Amino acid sequence: MSNKDNSISKAVVSRLPRYYRYLGELMESGTERISSGELSKRMNVTASQIRQDLNNFGGFGQQGYGYNVKYLYFEIAKILGVDKKHNMIIIGAGNLGRALANYANFSKSGFVVTGLFDNNETIIGKEVRGVKIQPMDKLKEFIIKNDVDIATLTIPKKEAKKVAETLAECGIKGIWNFAHTDLDLPDNIVVENVHLSESLMELSYNIAHTDTKSQR
Amino acid sequence: MSNKDNSISKAVVSRLPRYYRYLGELMESGTERISSGELSKRMNVTASQIRQDLNNFGGFGQQGYGYNVKYLYFEIAKILGVDKKHNMIIIGAGNLGRALANYANFSKSGFVVTGLFDNNETIIGKEVRGVKIQPMDKLKEFIIKNDVDIATLTIPKKEAKKVAETLAECGIKGIWNFAHTDLDLPDNIVVENVHLSESLMELSYNIAHTDTKSQR
DNA sequence: TAGATTGTTAATCGATTAACAATC
């Protein structure tokens, strides 16, 4: 577990990006203000939860008026840290690694892929979206010289733990972990797991245990 | 929200795949039995939680002995529904869709990619792992004829809602949704969201709010 | 001002942990 400045619960944090997404869409559609009640209807959560969640970070609304969409959007951006650029590398340039490297939308939220690494000789030197695939032995140097914040791990689980330790030594701040293993690292390094096969199993469970006949 | 036969909480279900993973690794290493206490140390959860979680589904252990690894592994497989084959299609054969299609490991858990769909003329007819990319207008027929359980959505959000409705009409059971939008579907259709950019934002939040100095 | 809606406290609900009798 990691030490947070203040102790906002994991549940609250996990809802912030969704608020951010809805506010972005409201902004696009030209909506200037929104009440917790109206937003709750759209998002299918309680208005109470929205107000509680937001008030963990400060009073962004105004009685009798609601929330200014644009203002709240940028405040949440600040809270999430997506108002700043993050230098990100991807370790493992297989199918998934390359797919993520190709995904342009991340850079919209400030996540810029500045490096790609792999130990497969046959693909080293190739470019993905203008970023060259480098050998693993260039990893340490690159992280330190290029102020890399985030490392994405798209490598087999066998290698993941060892690489993660290397990353920790280089002072990486966060690891976006797609490897099928838990990483056990010091508290000052944040890990966000994306376990795709486990997500698929959850889907499978819910399919198996959902009453097919019932419609809402 | 969907109707479940019995009401096992979402929190419990989300932990099952992780138990399954650890039991698989124990099996591979030849461990025959494990106590909740020992497993709790490895997984970094409380023994109490493990016993509570498992007892939602039945008494798989034995007093004074613990749990038989192999037996429990296969029982959880049944609970998760990964003891059976699932026919899966992928809609959207862009970078992410193709990466998922190429990922062999899913078929180990019984998820077999039997179809790939896209509306981009230039890639229709191409093959990924022996599966041909088909045009979207073949979707309905294919699902019905080939007993497709699960559809993976790797298409832009603009198209996702409409396609999801089509899928619902064809009687798909589950949607693995990578599109950046919520899908609002009848209760008998299960949706599992994988919102990658939101996962990255959570990572960003935790980086911004973690004390860099503290080591564990 | 009156109406709307927030910020915040209190009540409820659910999930996790602790404890221990049952039992292998």
Added chain:
DNA sequence: TAGATTGTTAATCGATTAACAATC
């Protein structure tokens, strides 16, 4: 049998919802 460890009940903790006074 004695020791170990489960299954399960009870206690605690935390998160969500409801309520309402504050206030724009």
